[in-house]
Amino acid sequence: MPEPIEGVTFHDEDWYAEELGDRHYVHCDFHRVDLTEATSRGASFVGCTFGDVRFNVSRHTDSAFTRCTFIRCNLFEAEFTGCKFIGSTFDRCDLRPLTVTGGDWSFVTLAGADLRGARFTGVRMRETDLAGADLTGATVSGSDLSDAQWRGTRLTRADLRGSDLTGLDPTAVQRTGTIVDVGQAMALAQALGFDVRA
Incomplete structure (x- = not known):
């Protein structure tokens, strides 16, 4: 170096x-x-x-x-x-349109950011502050979003499939049309207190 x-x-x-x-x-x-x-x-x-x-x-x-x-x-x-x-x-x-592939965006502050249509693929985003951010139509797939801050985040039509959503309170975000996979749907249902059974 x-x-x-x-x-x-x-x-x-x-x-x-x-x-x-x-x-x-x-x-x-x-x-x-x-x-x-x-x-x-x-x-x-x-x-x-x-x-x-x-x-x-x-x-x-x-x-x-x-x-x-x-x-x-x-x-x-x-x-x-x-x-x-x-x-x-x-x-x-x-930040529009932003494309991020891989890498580590942990502990990053994106509070209130306009991230409409942004693409984050396979990114480590542990404890990232997304409070109040607008992720309408964004793709955040295969990413580690564990313990991210979501308060007031707009996730309308966002694609979150394959991402770790540990800590996401579905009631604290705008979620109309948000795309998740089956495993995520079960985890979110359990977070809401549902007893998910086959």
Whole structure:
């Protein structure tokens, strides 16, 4: 891994289509940086702040954004494959449409986020804060959502098949047309106090 870049502030920089490779940033601030169509593989951002950064149509593979803060960032059609976002926070970001495949998004704060139509496949999302988030029409399949915070989450027509929904209170979410598999349906029924028998 290259030497880390620490404590640097980047303002109004044009990194359009930049190949970030395996760069390593620690406690850096990025403000109004254009990362449209940028790519990274094995890059690492630790404790960084991104403000008004454009990640539009960017592609990131096996990169880490741990304990980072994203404020008013635009992630239109951004894709993250095998990336880690452990402990990061998204505040007033444009996250549509977002595609996440694999990786670890545990302890991430997405409270109140607009995630309509987003796709999370095979993602570890333990204790992720989804309170008040809008997941209408989203796909969150084969993911570990155990102990996630769901209060007031909109799951209308969301596809949750194959995901671990341990801790989901069906009465605390908007669930019209939510798609679940048979095993999940049984677990949710039991959570409501039903005695499920063959």
